[in-house]
Structures are given as structure tokens and as C-alpha cells.
Amino acid sequence: MSGLLEISGLTVAFGRRDTRPVLDGVELSVGEGEIVGVIGETGSGKTTLARTAVGLVAPRSGRVVFDGREISGARGRARRAFRRSGQLSYAFQDPLRALDPELTVRRAVAEPLAVAGELDGARIAARVEEALETVGLDAARLGDRLPGALSGGQRQRALLARAIVTRPRLLIADEPVSALDASNRNRVLRLLDRLRAERRMAVVVISHDLSSLAGIADRVAVLYRGRVVEQGPVHEVFGRPLHPYTALLTASAPSVRAEGGPGAAALRPSAEPPGWTAREGCVFAHRCPFVTGSCRTAPAPAAVGPHRSAACHRVDQWRELVAWTAPAATSGQAPEPAATGRAPEPAATGRAPEPAAATGEPRKEAGRVTVAPVTARPSEKG
């Protein structure tokens, strides 16, 4: 593995030695020109992961390697020099609070270059104009405004302009679109996609929301209580989850279209979790409907096929236990005998052959049919 950013065995803990770590053995690799999504709920450690990756938080153990150089161990002068080089930049969450309310857009965007101190004023000004143009902000009209006089979408783009003004090779964006409505969200996501295409810039998008990753991420890592429970290409992970938590996430995401697959209710536990789940074992055990005694030892992330990994003891069994419901809307026009899949028992019949999960072959067809029936696109419009 020789990605641009290599995070291995990263463990971060705050406070006392015996507290549960915020991040526990996280592995993540980001290649040049790649967009990797990190998804997880509040408190899952996604922001800590981003802050550790850029060196704002010191890990307890593990390594962060950027372009062959270990940056997690760098101290003092070396760390300062690396940060100021701007090769790795970080766009903070919440553009209202992350932008200095007393700096105009131009000055805020110029700050990273001014701090680096390598360019003269004229060159900095030129780079600022370039960055503002790249993110689609009208410098003449908005450049001298304060953040308070910008709309949410404009603020978010100003923050991104500031993050890319140093021409970074990797951008870590923390919830870049969660405060925006759908149209502005897509605008910002397209911008990230374009930067990746034009500059081969790698991007890590941190999000709690699946829709923020739609359409742009190549790979996704699902974080739950400090552990990466699943990782792989975005279509495979969301199309055919290997981990019950990922399945719950995708089933819970609201959609304007009818969905197939199990409802979210089928993926929530119906009984109280065993007492030990509060103290030990798999991080997801307390919310997992498929929990067994074996889950009392925490599962390590294991490769499933060449591109995916999942941390679940029951990775090739839990699917059979779900009462898959047929997508109601497609029952009339489904390309397969879908309406039969109601009972728990024939869950696998006529659907994805289970060995796909075991061998991990990228069974695209299977993944599509099982959980997200893309075939059910509204076709009556054509």
C-alpha cells in the first residue's frame, strides 16, 4: 500500500489512561486523486480522526504517514514547517464559527499563504483571486464582505477557498455540506469532484449523512464508536453492506424513491442487549439484532475480497436472518420474482447468492438487486 495518506493502527484517547479510546485501531488509506468518505454518527470519532490526521491531536498509538513521511511523530519545527507547507489542508466544520468574523473573505483566504510567508503580497493576491474563482465566488462582489454578510453556501465555499489556496495535495473536509440545502450541497460536492479531476487532489469527506457522499466518493469508511466497522468502494458498501450497522444506516436514510431491502425496523434489536455489551466486545453489539456470544470478543477488521473489509463475526450469516421485504413499488415491473421474498426463510432465494459475501467478489449485480434496487428508477417519465 502506498497511498498519499496512510493511517494505520491509529488510537486516540482523551483524559485518563483507562477511558475508552475515541479512536481504536483505525486504518485508512487515501490515494492521489481519490475521494474517500468517512461516515459515522455523532460521537463516532470522525472529527477526531480528521484532526489527528492533520496533526491537531496527538495519537496515543499508531501512525499517520503523508507522502512517505510520518507526520504523527513530528514535533516542533518539523511539524510547523509541514503544516505551513499547506500540502495537507483541513476545512473545518461549521463555516460560521470557523471563519474569523472580523476578516473579509479575501483576508481569510489569504491567511494560510501569509502565515507560510513564502510569497509576496502581489502573488498572494493573485492566488486568492484564483482560489475564489475556483470555488465560484465572485471576488469583486463578495471579496470584501465579512462572513456574516454571506449566505451559508457562500460561507462554505469561502472556507473551501481558504483550504485550497495553498494548492494542497490532500484536503480533509469536515462536514462540508451538512448545513446546506440540496442544490447548494450538490454545488459544493461538484466542486470537490472537479478539484480532484483537475488537480489530482485527494479529498477526505467527513460526514454523518450518506447523501453528502452520493455521487462523488470512490471509497467509504464507516465509523462506529471509534472503530472502522466497514470499508470499501462506495457503491458496494452502500449497495450491499457487510456490516449490520452499515445496513441500518442505508435502510434509515430517507429517500424520495421507494426502496427495497429490509426496512430499518428489521435491523434494530427487538430485545434488550446482553449486559456485557455495555463493557466489552464488538462496539456495535448493544444495537445489533444479530448479536451472539462470539461478539463478546471484539472483531478485528478482516478483508472480504480484494477491496473491502468489515469488522463483524457474523459477516456472512446475518443477511439470512433479516426478513427482506420486496420493494413494494417494483412488484409490478420487477425484473425478478421479487414479491416472494417476504418470509425470513427464502431471504436469499432469488436474490443475491450468499457466497458473494463470503468470497467478497465484487458482485455488482447482486449488490444492486438486494438493497438498493436502482432498477426501480422512475421510468414512466421517458
Added chain:
Amino acid sequence: MPHSPSSDPATPGGPAPGPVALSVEGLGVTVSSGRLTAVRDVSFTVARGEAVGLVGESGSGKTLICRSVLGLLPPGCAVSEGEIALAGETLTGRSRREWERVRGTRVGAVFQDPASYLNPSLTVGRQLAEVLRVKLGLDRPRAGERAVELFAAVGLHDPAEVARRHPHELSGGMLQRVLIAIAVACAPDLLVADEATTALDVVVQAEVLELLARMRAEHDLALLLVSHDLAVIAEVCDRVLVAYAGELVEDGPAERVLTEPLHPYTEALLRVATVGDWERRELEVIPGAPPEVGARLPGCRFADRCAFAAPECLSGPVPLRETADGRRVRCVRSEEIDLSRAGARGTREVAV
């Protein structure tokens, strides 16, 4: 393609709508102490047992509409026109004291940030019991018992224990359930949920939406769900109202509006909603930005962002027209344009 929420017992199109719970007629709202008109000509009804979604971008006026219904407009904002009635009884023009009597008893409400609506220094059980004592006149022991029952009804585990907790000890999803318990405590006619799930994680959001749908079905509530997210509304609602720049631009049954929108703005909203569509790599945007609040525009307020705009769109205010099948749309060209070809007509913005 009908969209049927899997866990919703009262499926759309199932039972016939009951008597009208809320009716809003010709509502106009002014902001900046009457200088600007932010909401105009808004009319709709919500029947008992019906779930109606109000969707729009920020600045569409959806929150002002919903605050008007609750009699909770912020200072400087006022209902300038129209009438709001609850189960046939007119509420507009009522005094503050009279509103107090209506809110909490006949109208319940849930908002985006549940923690800010609770007193941090009182247990949540006491806060719910207080509502029951003040509004329903229950005595202290009975109110305490009823509070625990209500907490159980909204799916809180170990309700007696939860009742003894302070707000800071509960998660966002639990607090939202507490708020819902308070909102339905007095068996209101109408429950208003304004961005009630926006701040929650996806998994918790799904649970709270299921709870709202269940409360609606169990109590025969009229539910007005306000959200910027069309997908959230699609999960729960029978009917969708689309707001744009202070006006309603479309109204119709959810499954029709979401599959065959009549207004170009609704169609654009649907195209930018990509959730759940992992195969799609193109991210579409609606060009331009909504007009400033109170902007005086000659005709259709969406015209400058619309791929189908024609000279007649700007000739005068566009009325909300009823179609033959009972849907409503505010577009002069809705009968001649073919929205399924919108993508091919250049609404796709090329540059970011």
C-alpha cells in the same frame, strides 16, 4: 411509482381524510415591521389523520407559515392577511392569552433543537407533568403516572427512569421523543413538526419519523411536517406542499408530486435530491439563487431560475391553479411543458 413507508400503518391513499383540522386561507406574513412581505397567498388545509409535508429551501417562508399556525411569529413579523382556523374556529387576531389556551392543548409542536425548549434544571418527567397539571388539571400523583405512560408511548426505554432525568442526561433522539410526548400530551388536533429531525443522526431520524407516523395513526392527529428535505417528507406524508420564495407553488398527493411534479421547481428539487442513488455520478444543481425576501417581482418568482420560462411568465402574478384531478400548481405553463425533459432543456448548470 408510489412511495409507501414500510412501517407506516396508515398508508397514503388508505383511509379517507377526516374532518378539517387546520385551514389556512390567503395567509400573508410581513417581516421587518411590515415593510417586506415574506409570505403571500398561502392557502391549504390539513385533515384529521392526514400528514401534510411542507417543503422548501431556506428562505422559502416555510418556517414563517408554520410559526403563524402556532401563533409564534418572532418580533417584527406579523400576519398581515388571511385567516387561520383550527377545527373551524378562527385563530387569527386572537389575543396572546387566547393563543396560550390553544397551544399545547389543541396544537402541539416539535422543533429542530429539543434541548432549547426544555428547562435544563427540571427533570423531563416534571416538565411533562407540569403540562398535564396546567392544561388538563390533573393532580400531582396522577400527572406523574400519566407522564410515565406517555414516555412509554413514545418508545422511551425504562420510562420511569427517563422521567427522573434532566435534559442534559438524554441524547438528542431521546429529547425529541420527550418533546413529542409533551406535544401529544393533551391529545391535540394538530401536531406541527418544524425540521424536527434535521439535527438528528440518520438512524435516529428514521426512528423519530416512524414515531411521528405512529402518533398520527394512533391519535388520528393532523400532522404538518416542515422540512427542507424532500426525502424526509416522502417517508411520512400523504400530501406535499412545495413553498418557494414565500408562496406555495405546488400541492398534491405525495406519490403524484414525487413522481410527476407539475411545477418546474418541484422537478428541480427532485433532481437535486440524490439520497439513496449511489449509482448516479452526476450531481445536479438549481441555477441561481432564490429572490431576496420581499423582492418585488413582476410575475412568477421562480422564472429567472426556470428552464421553461417564457415571456408570459413575467406578465403578472401567477395564481395557484387547480388541475382537473384536484392538484394545485402555480405555473402558467404547467399544461404545455414536459417536465420529464427538463434535464435536456439546459437546467443543468455546467460551471460550479
